[in-house]
Amino acid sequence: MQQIEFDTKWTMVVDIDKCSGCGSCMVSCQAENNIAPMEDGSNKLKTLTWMLVYELNNGKEFPERESAYLPRPCMQCGNPACVPVCPVVATTKDEEGGIVSQIYPRCIGCRYCMAACPYHARYFGWFDPIWPEGMEKALSPKTSTRPRGVVEKCNFCHTRLMDARARARAEGMDPNKLPDGWYKPACLESCPTGAISFGDSKNPEHKVHDLIKDKNAFRILESIGMDPQVYYISRRDWVREQSDNHLPKDKH
Amino acid sequence: MDRNLFPEGVTRCGLPKFSLWMAFVSIFFLWGAYAAVVIFVNGIGVTGLDNYFGFGLWITFDLAVIALGAGAFFTGFLKYILKIDQLKNIVNLAVIIGFLCYSGAMLILTMDIGQPIRAWFGYWHPNVHSMLTEVIFCITVYCVVLLIEFIPLILEQKQLNKIPFVRHFAHHLHVNMALFAGIGTFLSTFHQGSLGGMYGVMFGRPYAFRDGFFIWPWTFFLFVLSAVGTGPIFTVLVCTFIEKMTGKKLVEYKVKALMGKIAGSMLCLYMFLKIIDTWAWATGYLPSVGLTFDEMFYGNIYGKWLMWVELGLCGIVPAIMMITPSIRKNPALLYTAGILACIGVSVNRYVFTVQTIAIPVMPFDTWEFYAPNWAEWTTCGMIVAYGVLVLSLCYRYLPVFPSEIKLNSK
Numbered sequence: 001m002q003q004i005e006f007d008t009k010w011t012m013v014v015d016i017d018k019c020s021g022c023g024s025c026m027v028s029c030q031a032e033n034n035i036a037p038m039e040d041g042s043n044k045l046k047t048l049t050w051m052l053v054y055e056l057n058n059g060k061e062f063p064e065r066e067s068a069y070l071p072r073p074c075m076q077c078g079n080p081a082c083v084p085v086c087p088v089v090a091t092t093k094d095e096e097g098g099i100v101s102q103i104y105p106r107c108i109g110c111r112y113c114m115a116a117c118p119y120h121a122r123y124f125g126w127f128d129p130i131w132p133e134g135m136e137k138a139l140s141p142k143t144s145t146r147p148r149g150v151v152e153k154c155n156f157c158h159t160r161l162m163d164a165r166a167r168a169r170a171e172g173m174d175p176n177k178l179p180d181g182w183y184k185p186a187c188l189e190s191c192p193t194g195a196i197s198f199g200d201s202k203n204p205e206h207k208v209h210d211l212i213k214d215k216n217a218f219r220i221l222e223s224i225g226m227d228p229q230v231y232y233i234s235r236r237d238w239v240r241e242q243s244d245n246h247l248p249k250d251k252h
Numbered sequence: 253m254d255r256n257l258f259p260e261g262v263t264r265c266g267l268p269k270f271s272l273w274m275a276f277v278s279i280f281f282l283w284g285a286y287a288a289v290v291i292f293v294n295g296i297g298v299t300g301l302d303n304y305f306g307f308g309l310w311i312t313f314d315l316a317v318i319a320l321g322a323g324a325f326f327t328g329f330l331k332y333i334l335k336i337d338q339l340k341n342i343v344n345l346a347v348i349i350g351f352l353c354y355s356g357a358m359l360i361l362t363m364d365i366g367q368p369i370r371a372w373f374g375y376w377h378p379n380v381h382s383m384l385t386e387v388i389f390c391i392t393v394y395c396v397v398l399l400i401e402f403i404p405l406i407l408e409q410k411q412l413n414k415i416p417f418v419r420h421f422a423h424h425l426h427v428n429m430a431l432f433a434g435i436g437t438f439l440s441t442f443h444q445g446s447l448g449g450m451y452g453v454m455f456g457r458p459y460a461f462r463d464g465f466f467i468w469p470w471t472f473f474l475f476v477l478s479a480v481g482t483g484p485i486f487t488v489l490v491c492t493f494i495e496k497m498t499g500k501k502l503v504e505y506k507v508k509a510l511m512g513k514i515a516g517s518m519l520c521l522y523m524f525l526k527i528i529d530t531w532a533w534a535t536g537y538l539p540s541v542g543l544t545f546d547e548m549f550y551g552n553i554y555g556k557w558l559m560w561v562e563l564g565l566c567g568i569v570p571a572i573m574m575i576t577p578s579i580r581k582n583p584a585l586l587y588t589a590g591i592l593a594c595i596g597v598s599v600n601r602y603v604f605t606v607q608t609i610a611i612p613v614m615p616f617d618t619w620e621f622y623a624p625n626w627a628e629w630t631t632c633g634m635i636v637a638y639g640v641l642v643l644s645l646c647y648r649y650l651p652v653f654p655s656e657i658k659l660n661s662k
Contacts, residue, residue, distance in 0.1 A: 045302035045620070056616045070616070081456035087384035088373040108373050109366020111306030112384050118456035118613035124306060124366065126297030148295045149366025220614060223541045224456055242615045245542030 010097045011201035013211040016234040018195035021069030025187035032186035036129035050154040058238040074121040074154035078227030082113035107150040122153045157185040180206040218243045259651040284634020287627045300625035309624035310364045315601035317353040322483025324350020325440035332433035346487045351398040356635035383449040390443030397436045448475025460608040481519030482597040484511040485590035501659040516574025566596025
């Protein structure tokens with residue numbers, strides 16, 4: 001499929017060296033996006049965690065052991081593996097900004113997109129969403145809830161983009177040229193260490209425009225060619241080495 | 253009691269014995285039907301599938317039965333298009349098996365998709381870039397073609413055939429069968445290929461991804477060839493199974509041997525290309541994304557033994573056995589080769605379905621394990637039971653085997 005280039009490219013940059021692995025981003029994502037708590041959350045392979053924090057380590061034993069935490073939202077790939085495989089066009093990447101959308105009322109739940117995504121960023125609603133009594137009143141009114149049987153995923157809190165565009169229109173500005181900081185996903189807002197940055201990487205006025213050019217910036221699985229819109233930064237060699245697969249001879 | 257319904261000139265077991273057999277098989281059918289109800293009511297969270305394994309036993313089972321059901325379109329193609337007349341003695345059975353395999357696969361799919369009532373969206377909102385769209389179109393249309401191919405046989409039932417309209421209708425369907433065989437061949441070839449293409453286009457999954465020709469990855473062509481290399485011999489195995497169960501000769505051995513020869517030739521071509529494909533994948537593609545052949549395998553259930561079984565014991569060995577005349581002439585050896593080939597294609601479908609998504613592609617990710625649970629096993633069992641029930645009824649009441657009377661006359 002031909003890759004579409006947009007004038008705006010919403011990009012997330014996560015500074016791994018700042019991330020403490022607290023999980024605040026995961027929790028705020030759950031709350032913002034109306035992800036129902038599971039009756040039995042012990043099976044982590046059936047929970048819905050659009051934002052998932054991986055623990056990395058340098059493979060050494062104490063006292064040389066080091067750890068790092070890598071939050072993983074949907075990578076919003078420039079060349080997504082999930083989009084061309086969907087048989088019903090329930091997932092697309094055709095809106096300015098390059099966010100990969102997921103249309104829940106159209107998804108038939110075939111899970112082909114999950115099989116195609118190597119980042120495991122797509123989640124299936126295995127069970128009916130049930131909120132504990134009273135909690136349903138605290139649901140985010142702007143985010144749709146999903147029935148069981150459809151695939152769901154992070155959309156960079158797309159409703160917040162809608163809000164930011166509405167604000168821009170109200171203030172007589174171009175809704176497709178939002179100033180830096182007007183559109184913030186929930187995970188960014190709740191991050192206590194400021195590890196997450198977000199903005200338009202094609203707009204020189206946005207912080208992420210420079211951040212992605214940092215010499216320590218990298219993306220996961222670059223060799224496969226999915227062109228993710230999520231970047232990571234780490235000054236530690238062993239963290240960057242885990243960004244992609246390498247043959248023994250090309251270890252750096 | 254039901255003797256009047258039997259095909260002309262044949263003998264069948266008594267109704268009590270037949271009823272006992274049907275009741276026995278129905279236990280498995282009903283057990284699976286219970287699981288299906290549980291799944292439809294509670295959702296597929298009750299299965300062993302999870303966020304890593306969106307595809308599991310059901311898709312493996314679907315792909316395997318569809319490959320094994322390929323005897324229908326390929327035998328139809330050889331009989332009606334290439335006019336290999338000897339195959340008329342087994343083509344009815346091939347069509348029934350094909351119909352059962354395809355309709356069974358579609359029944360499983362209604363459970364497998366999370367939103368069964370939206371299944372028609374595949375037609376309404378088709379994504380022309382998706383191999384699965386092609387599968388949805390071809391599989392449903394081909395299932396209808398198989399039904400059209402099956403109907404004349406049903407209409408030939410002795411009592412039904414006494415009705416003039418039915419007799420003439422069946423006759424005209426027969427006359428036009430070459431047309432349906434042609435449509436069936438086109439549709440089935442494409443969707444067998446698209447099933448392979450589904451995996452081959454997943455460029456995020458290094459175990460399955462393949463380059464290819466135009467929009468089709470190599471797996472497209474490999475799936476077609478592996479299906480026509482095993483479908484015909486599966487038909488022979490089912491025929492032999494019915495013969496052993498009933499104690500009757502139903503098809504001349506030379507027809508079975510011919511089917512074995514056809515399957516063997518196709519399997520040889522498939523193995524030749526599959527080995528080249530595997531070599532190119534292991535030494536070309538994998539290193540290009542920083543991976544090695546060894547990293548594609550892990551532990552016992554994802555071990556390299558699967559590949560050696562698939563390509564060696566259940567690939568090269570049966571291919572050679574089936575194309576060697578002296579081996580093919582020995583029924584026990586031909587059937588052994590057939591069983592091996594069918595296991596081989598099933599292993600191929602398993603590894604492409606499960607191994608592909610079990611492999612951690614991100615370097616810091618881990619291998620995950622998948623075990624189907626009772627809900628998946630019993631529903632697959634239900635489909636097998638459905639096939640056995642329909643096949644039993646067909647054998648008892650329909651003239652499936654044209655040479656049965658001649659072969660069993662004393």
